[in-house]
Amino acid sequence: MNLTLHVWRQADRRSGGAFATYEARDISEHMSFLEMLDVVNEGLEARGEAPIAFDHDCREGICGACSLQINGVPHGPDKGTTTCQLHMRSFRDGDTLVIEPFRAKPFPVLRDLVVDRGAFDRIIEAGGYISVRTGQAQDANSTPVNKQDADEAFSYAACIGCGACVAACKNASASLFTAAKISHLGLLPQGQPERHQRVLSMVAQMDLEGFGSCTNQYECEAACPKEISVSAIARMNRDFVVASLRGR
Amino acid sequence: MSSSPVLNAREPSGPIEKRWEDYKFHTKLVNPANKRKYDILVVGSGLAGAAAAATLGELGYNVRCFCYQDSPRRAHSIAAQGGINAAKNYQNDGDSIHRLFYDTVKGGDFRARESNVHRLAEISVNIIDQAVAQGVPFGREYGGLLDNRSFGGTQVSRTFYARGQTGQQLLIGAYQALEKMVHAGNVKMHPRTEMLDLVVIDGVARGIVTRDLVSGKIETHLGHAVVLATGGYSNVFFLSTNAMGCNTTAIWRAYKRGAFFANPCYTQIHPTCIPVKGDYQSKLTLMSESLRNIGRVWSPARTGDKRAALQIPEAERDYFLERKYPSFGNLVPRDVASRNAKHAFDDGRGAEGMEAVYLDFRDAIARDGKPAIEAKYGNLFQMYEKITAEDPYSVPMKIYPAPHYTMGGLWVDYSLMSTIPGLFVAGEANFSDHGANRLGASALMQGLADGYFVLPQTIGGYLASGGLNKVSTDHPQAQQTQRDVEAQLEKLLGKRGGETIDSFHRRLGRIMWNQCGMARNREGLLGAIEDIRALRERYWATVSVTGSQGSLNQVLERAGRVADFLELGELMCRDALTREESCGGHFREEHQTAGGEAQRDDERFCHVAAWQYQGDEATPNRHIEPLSFESVKLVQRSYE
Numbered sequence: 001m002n003l004t005l006h007v008w009r010q011a012d013r014r015s016g017g018a019f020a021t022y023e024a025r026d027i028s029e030h031m032s033f034l035e036m037l038d039v040v041n042e043g044l045e046a047r048g049e050a051p052i053a054f055d056h057d058c059r060e061g062i063c064g065a066c067s068l069q070i071n072g073v074p075h076g077p078d079k080g081t082t083t084c085q086l087h088m089r090s091f092r093d094g095d096t097l098v099i100e101p102f103r104a105k106p107f108p109v110l111r112d113l114v115v116d117r118g119a120f121d122r123i124i125e126a127g128g129y130i131s132v133r134t135g136q137a138q139d140a141n142s143t144p145v146n147k148q149d150a151d152e153a154f155s156y157a158a159c160i161g162c163g164a165c166v167a168a169c170k171n172a173s174a175s176l177f178t179a180a181k182i183s184h185l186g187l188l189p190q191g192q193p194e195r196h197q198r199v200l201s202m203v204a205q206m207d208l209e210g211f212g213s214c215t216n217q218y219e220c221e222a223a224c225p226k227e228i229s230v231s232a233i234a235r236m237n238r239d240f241v242v243a244s245l246r247g248r
Numbered sequence: 249m250s251s252s253p254v255l256n257a258r259e260p261s262g263p264i265e266k267r268w269e270d271y272k273f274h275t276k277l278v279n280p281a282n283k284r285k286y287d288i289l290v291v292g293s294g295l296a297g298a299a300a301a302a303t304l305g306e307l308g309y310n311v312r313c314f315c316y317q318d319s320p321r322r323a324h325s326i327a328a329q330g331g332i333n334a335a336k337n338y339q340n341d342g343d344s345i346h347r348l349f350y351d352t353v354k355g356g357d358f359r360a361r362e363s364n365v366h367r368l369a370e371i372s373v374n375i376i377d378q379a380v381a382q383g384v385p386f387g388r389e390y391g392g393l394l395d396n397r398s399f400g401g402t403q404v405s406r407t408f409y410a411r412g413q414t415g416q417q418l419l420i421g422a423y424q425a426l427e428k429m430v431h432a433g434n435v436k437m438h439p440r441t442e443m444l445d446l447v448v449i450d451g452v453a454r455g456i457v458t459r460d461l462v463s464g465k466i467e468t469h470l471g472h473a474v475v476l477a478t479g480g481y482s483n484v485f486f487l488s489t490n491a492m493g494c495n496t497t498a499i500w501r502a503y504k505r506g507a508f509f510a511n512p513c514y515t516q517i518h519p520t521c522i523p524v525k526g527d528y529q530s531k532l533t534l535m536s537e538s539l540r541n542i543g544r545v546w547s548p549a550r551t552g553d554k555r556a557a558l559q560i561p562e563a564e565r566d567y568f569l570e571r572k573y574p575s576f577g578n579l580v581p582r583d584v585a586s587r588n589a590k591h592a593f594d595d596g597r598g599a600e601g602m603e604a605v606y607l608d609f610r611d612a613i614a615r616d617g618k619p620a621i622e623a624k625y626g627n628l629f630q631m632y633e634k635i636t637a638e639d640p641y642s643v644p645m646k647i648y649p650a651p652h653y654t655m656g657g658l659w660v661d662y663s664l665m666s667t668i669p670g671l672f673v674a675g676e677a678n679f680s681d682h683g684a685n686r687l688g689a690s691a692l693m694q695g696l697a698d699g700y701f702v703l704p705q706t707i708g709g710y711l712a713s714g715g716l717n718k719v720s721t722d723h724p725q726a727q728q729t730q731r732d733v734e735a736q737l738e739k740l741l742g743k744r745g746g747e748t749i750d751s752f753h754r755r756l757g758r759i760m761w762n763q764c765g766m767a768r769n770r771e772g773l774l775g776a777i778e779d780i781r782a783l784r785e786r787y788w789a790t791v792s793v794t795g796s797q798g799s800l801n802q803v804l805e806r807a808g809r810v811a812d813f814l815e816l817g818e819l820m821c822r823d824a825l826t827r828e829e830s831c832g833g834h835f836r837e838e839h840q841t842a843g844g845e846a847q848r849d850d851e852r853f854c855h856v857a858a859w860q861y862q863g864d865e866a867t868p869n870r871h872i873e874p875l876s877f878e879s880v881k882l883v884q885r886s887y888e
Contacts, residue, residue: 012799030525032635038530038750045748045803050795053802055318057491059531061631062416063322078634085634110462111800118439121319125431129424130383134303134700135374137381141338144392154385154410157417161321190383 001027001093005040007052008100010109013116017109019098029089033076034059034066036088053112061085061225064160067167068113069100074164074223082162082225102167106174106210117163119209120177126205127198128181130190149187156184158226168223171212176220178206179236180228186239196243203240255508255858255873258661259363264879265345268367271662272705276712283308286711287471289456291443291498293320295415295692296675297477298422299699305429307704312469313426314438314458316493316805321423324479324491325675325695328415329536329628331397331407332379332692334372339396343404345369352690353880355401355581356655356683357832357846358854359514362879363662368681371697376408378700382421386410387624397624398541399688401581401887407689412536412628418692422699442805444733446474446502446671449725452716453502453671457733461805464798466737468721468730473670473707476502477699480654480676482515484813484820485765486757488651489521489534495809496816499658499677507666508858508871510659510679512816513824516686516833517766518652519545519585522635522645523604532650533635535607536628537688540578542612542621543645545569545585547592547605554601557608557644568592576887583685583833583846584887586649590766591844599646608644649766653691655682655833656823659858659873663706664698667858670716672707674698679856684832737797740807745790749803752787753810756780756817764821769837773825777818784814819859819868826870829853841884850882 003024010017022044027036034056041051057065061082068083070076076086091097099113107115157180165176182199185191191198214233221230260267260274278286286309290301293315301313315323335348349369353360380386380394386408387395396405410417429435440461447455447468455470481496482488503509520535548555549566568588570577578585589605592598599606613621618641622629632640657679658666664680666673675695682690719726763776787810795801830839830846831853839847848854856873 028526028528031528032530035528035530039528042748042750045792045794046746048744048746048792048794050801051803053800057317057322057493058324058327059492060327060533061634062413063317063324063326063491064319065317065322081634085631087634087637089637114800117318121321121427121430121437121439124321124424125427129428130381131428132378132381132425133306134299134378134425134704137374137377140336140376140380140386141393143380145388146392147388147390150385150388150392153383154417157383157385157410157420158413160416161319184385185383188383188385190381 001029001088001091003027003091003094004096006096006098009052009112011111013108013110027088029087031088032059032084033070033086033088034084053114055114056084059084062160064162067102067115067162067164069102069167071098074102074167075225080225080227102163104166104172106172107163107166117161119211120161120163120174122209123174123178123202123205124181127194127201128185130185131194143189145188153184153187156180156228156232159228160226162225164223164225165220166211168219169212170217170219171215173214174206174209174211175214175233175236176224176228176230178202179232182239183232183235186235195239196246199236199239200243203236255659255871256661257361257873258663259361260662264362264366267363268370275705275709278708278712280308284310286310287312288473288475288707289469289471290314290475290477291456292323292477292479292677293426294323294325294477294479294675295419295422295695296699297475298323298419298426299696300475300477300674300703301435302422302425302429303700303704304707305432305434308434311429311435312438312471313435314441314443316440316442316461318439320426320437320439321420323419324494325419325692326416327491328692329412329534330538331399331409331414331689332375332418333399333406333689334376334408334693335369335406336373336376338394339405341404343406347404348372348406350880351402352681352687353683354885355687356685357848357885358683358877358882359831359875360681360683361875362877364681366879367702368694368697371701372693374701375693375696379418379421382425384410384417384421397538398579400537400540400579400585401576401687403576407538409538412538412625415692418696422696443498444501444808445729446505447726447729448505448668449719449723452669454719455726457730462800464801466730466734468726470719470721470726472711472716473672475672475674475703476658476677477674478677480657481816482651482654484756484817485651485760486753487524487529487532489518489532492531495812497809497812499673500812500816502658502666502668502671504861505668506861507668507671508659508860509656509819510856510858511656511823512820512859513764513827513834514655514684514832515651516582516653516655517586517649518582519589519649520607520647521650522632523602523648533631534650534652535632535645535647537582539607539625539628542625543578543607543609544611545578545605545607547597547599549597551596553597556600557606566597573887580887581685581687586766587835587844589649602646604646604648606644607647609640610644613641653686655679655684655686659856663709664702665706665710670710672703674703684834736808737804740793740804740811741797743791743793746792747790749791749793749806749810752783752791753813755783756814759783760817760820764824767835767837768824770825773821776821780814780818780821787811787814823857823859827853827857854882
């Protein structure tokens with residue numbers, strides 16, 4: 001099939017950007033979206049032009065490197081799917097696609113479709129961990145964990161840190177990302193000692209990075225390629241209130 | 249061929265169960281107050297790199313950690329699916345440290361160093377404790393205790409898992425520990441930074457030269473020790489299960505600075521990957537080995553049978569692994585499973601006439617019900633459906649062997665130090681523990697063992713022995729190394745030949761897959777060496793590298809990596825040619841048993857081969873480290 005692409009091109013962080021138009025010809029429906037971009041890029045490269053820069057790595061939907069706003073939707077039209085796992089069979093011959101980077105003030109564009117998501121690392125750095133020195137741990141089975149809690153913790157731990165939740169939110173809120181980590185660790189017995197400190201520090205860092213507030217539109221959940229539930233945000237808010245009232 | 253004095257593994261002696269303990273006791277220690285005076289550079293942030301950086305940071309060293317990804321959380325360890333082995337014996341099924349040790353030595357076809365493997369088996373139990381304490385959400389039973397599954401090459405259930413995302417959860421655990429140390433100020437993280445060379449001063453590794461992938465800035469970082477935890481080189485095949493960015497550059501350039509490269513031809517072809525669809529394909533996707541717990545592998549029994557799976561009646565299906573290996577069945581090791589799949593489609597019995605066989609879940613679904621399968625393996629089934637648009641709950645998966653892991657890597661001694669003092673190598677980047685074939689669920693175990701438990705001890709011992717002068721970036725050797733890097737980038741950026749980098753990478757991959765893949769022979773390897781040399785020459789003559797140095801330039805990144813693969817490929821073929829035996833994943837067609845299994849030659853090849861660089865066009869020197877087996881008996885490997 002043949003498609004028309006309007007792609008955001010931007011030289012670097014400081015420059016302004018603009019859309020450029022490319023034709024993607026003879027695209028197989030079995031290609032992944034990124035393989036379609038590879039084909040366009042190889043054409044550009046062969047003509048001596050700079051190919052479109054985009055982040056990608058594992059191409060299995062797990063590393064969280066790929067992003068892209070496709071026709072206004074983070075990771076494109078398929079539910080629960082990263083851009084690298086999106087296949088061209090989801091589009092039709094003759095379609096026009098608008099491809100942009102994830103848009104959010106805390107995610108500055110570095111080039112074309114590549115953004116800086118370092119703010120996410122700094123939120124984890126603020127408290128998204130359980131403090132245990134290597135070699136300190138007791139036997140793994142000495143703390144049984146209720147299977148239901150373990151499974152729920154897992155469902156939040158599945159976050160790949162891609163940033164689609166931020167890109168989907170009109171406020172550019174990072175609540176789903178932050179709350180997923182708080183919920184993952186807060187549901188496990190190992191996470192209890194630092195539970196209150198964790199929520200206060202991580203929320204403070206999230207605000208400091210310039211992410212907006214959550215206004216309960218649930219766009220994040222709809223865009224999340226791992227389908228993480230917004231109930232995480234309710235958990236985070238509850239923990240935040242309790243921690244604040246206790247004064248840490 | 250003679251044993252070189254350089255290749256002394258410096259293993260402790262004595263009973264094998266006591267060696268690691270003895271080693272630790274006799275290792276010199278660094279006083280806590282002195283640790284902050286030492287700078288350690290860790291390259292790579294996967295399981296080995298992140299675990300090492302976090303733990304060294306906790307100990308009080310000054311750590312700088314580098315990764316090419318935008319965040320350390322994205323290293324390719326994240327894509328490991330099925331699980332991690334540990335000799336916990338929680339299932340009471342007869343497991344023990346000794347059994348894990350034995351299975352791993354046997355699984356590697358007796359081509360690994362006994363002392364290292366035993367240490368790995370001992371540490372395996374601590375890793376699970378550590379990960380659970382960090383909050384890694386492993387699969388659990390209803391009683392609240394940890395669950396296990398089985399993997400290939402073993403007859404016990406010792407694999408811990410987090411659905412089909414075990415690597416992700418373990419990496420996030422290590423990443424969180426790392427971020428905690430970043431917050432504490434003990435680790436400085438350098439994301440989107442690629443190591444392009446190793447700085448060796450007076451024969452000792454003292455630093456690295458890096459390129460900032462956003463600004464293009466070239467920088468020299470100096471320290472007291474360098475750790476390479478930069479993963480494997482399966483992308484030499486172009487199509488592999490590795491992430492797009494995985495490359496050999498760090499270890500290859502260290503090789504060119506004097507680190508020996510051990511067993512480069514030992515590569516693992518994983519039996520259960522999704523088959524190739526077209527020329528545009530950029531990578532291959534793995535379906536976890538854990539699916540062989542419940543799936544049955546079969547091919548049409550009759551040559552030329554191209555009917556769709558569901559049209560082939562039960563009597564005309566050949567469950568070839570169950571037939572040939574009744575005691576291990578579908579859970580034979582990867583090399584054995586891949587080789588047998590290859591026999592099936594070479595014989596015209598591929599799935600629908602393709603280079604593929606079936607992995608069928610019909611019986612498991614009938615036995616356990618769909619919800620039970622979904623709970624354990626749902627994400628893998630979903631991934632398969634997204635890629636192929638076929639529903640594996642109703643139609644058997646088609647699977648195909650694909651390059652997945654490289655057992656070869658930089659040679660290291662017992663302390664994980666390479667032949668360059670001060671240069672340590674961990675995880676898949678070293679050659680250490682898996683011999684000629686790695687068992688499933690052992691890569692995560694090795695990466696974390698090296699990172700959390702081995703390196704933090706051994707690097708301390710190295711630093712405590714003293715003798716390191718202060719060096720600065722003004723040192724002529726440091727300046728020369730940086731100039732070499734700049735010159736290579738400049739040379740690449742001058743290329744306007746019109747051929748794309750990927751077109752070369754694809755051609756190299758085809759040569760490697762055809763001649764140095766699942767089956768190798770003398771004639772093919774000799775031809776491949778000639779073909780790779782010609783391709784390399786053509787690369788430097790006709791490749792095009794667009795863009796500039798001083799900006800984010802993904803073309804330039806790939807250009808350097810592919811240039812290195814074009815050199816590594818030749819060394820792999822040379823190693824495969826010289827090793828005139830078959831062992832594990834290295835299958836020389838001239839050396840096979842009557843039943844088509846790998847035929848070792850212990851008289852001549854019971855050793856590690858480690859290659860020493862002699863110049864770009866010169867033949868490298870081959871050194872050997874003889875392997876002696878005191879705790880296990882050297883026998884013909886059998887899974888029948």
